[in-house]
Amino acid sequence: MPDIVLSEIDHFLERYRAFTSGEVDGQVDALLAGFERLRDGFVRLQKEVLEEARTRAPAFNVFQLLGLSRYETRTHSAMLAHLLQPDGSHGQQHLFLEAFLARCRRRHQDFPRLLGETSSARWQVSTELVTPDGRLDIVLRCPELSYLCVIENKVDAYEQTDQLLRYGRWLKSQAQEYPSQALVFLTVHGNLAYTAQDTPHYPLSYHQDISAWLEETLAQIQAPNVLEVVRQYLELVRRL
Numbered sequence: 001m002p003d004i005v006l007s008e009i010d011h012f013l014e015r016y017r018a019f020t021s022g023e024v025d026g027q028v029d030a031l032l033a034g035f036e037r038l039r040d041g042f043v044r045l046q047k048e049v050l051e052e053a054r055t056r057a058p059a060f061n062v063f064q065l066l067g068l069s070r071y072e073t074r075t076h077s078a079m080l081a082h083l084l085q086p087d088g089s090h091g092q093q094h095l096f097l098e099a100f101l102a103r104c105r106r107r108h109q110d111f112p113r114l115l116g117e118t119s120s121a122r123w124q125v126s127t128e129l130v131t132p133d134g135r136l137d138i139v140l141r142c143p144e145l146s147y148l149c150v151i152e153n154k155v156d157a158y159e160q161t162d163q164l165l166r167y168g169r170w171l172k173s174q175a176q177e178y179p180s181q182a183l184v185f186l187t188v189h190g191n192l193a194y195t196a197q198d199t200p201h202y203p204l205s206y207h208q209d210i211s212a213w214l215e216e217t218l219a220q221i222q223a224p225n226v227l228e229v230v231r232q233y234l235e236l237v238r239r240l
Contacts, residue, residue: 062229063236070240072137072155077127079233080153080210081138085125090226094119095217098141103183103213108202112180116145133166139179148178154187154205155240159195168199186210188240206237 068075077101082088083096090096097120104111121144129136139150143222164185171181183201185193190205214234221227 014032034087043118046231051078053101061232061235063232069236070155072153072157073128074140076151076155077137080151081125083230084123084140086119086123091223092217092221092226095220096213097123099217100213101194103209104182104202107204107209110200112147112149112182114145114147115180115182121145131170133170134160136167136170143177144177145180148174149184151180151184154185159193162195162197164193164196164201165199168201170194206240211237
């Protein structure tokens with residue numbers, strides 16, 4: 001409540017008191033006393049809110065400020081792919097990738113497991129990979145571990161015709177080089193894909209899985225600037 005509103009209410013009560021008879025003076029006094037306590041409490045609360053805004057700025061989010069909160073490619077695919085890239089500029093090496101794969105295994109018991117340590121091999125992370133069967137949002141590849149994971153990312157967009165069926169067909173074409181494969185269908189709420197038909201796929205949700213994955217990494221992030229960006233992105237994910 002702004003100061004001008006408080007002063008207007010105070011002024012109204014004073015005027016009301018002036019026009020009332022002496023028989024209700026006690027009631028008006030009690031009302032004014034109660035209002036004074038309410039105003040004092042509000043002033044203290046307002047100071048606390050302003051101090052929190054000054055020291056923590058909880059409402060400040062660079063993704064929302066730039067209007068990027070719901071862009072699948074420019075925001076979410078780009079952010080997720082960079083975090084999953086062990087040699088990304090975040091400098092946290094395999095932290096995000098290992099935590100993500102561990103989350104997938106906890107979510108789906110049959111999720112393909114690696115044939116070696118995550119950190120023992122080189123990983124390739126691509127976005128918008130063009131194939132004969134469509135453009136793949138995020139692709140994780142590790143030739144040394146014969147591992148291939150495709151992440152189809154959906155925030156607002158609908159599935160295209162036979163989309164996951166086609167992606168499954170492309171994965172099969174890579175089976176000789178990458179016998180260990182996973183097709184992840186990432187949506188806000190973790191929906192099953194209706195274009196998959198009999199293609200095996202693993203649904204994940206932003207609200208449950210991505211938020212939990214990011215939260216699990218916070219205590220291990222060593223770079224303060226990376227930690228702050230991941231925290232802001234986590235808040236964005238929770239509001240999708």
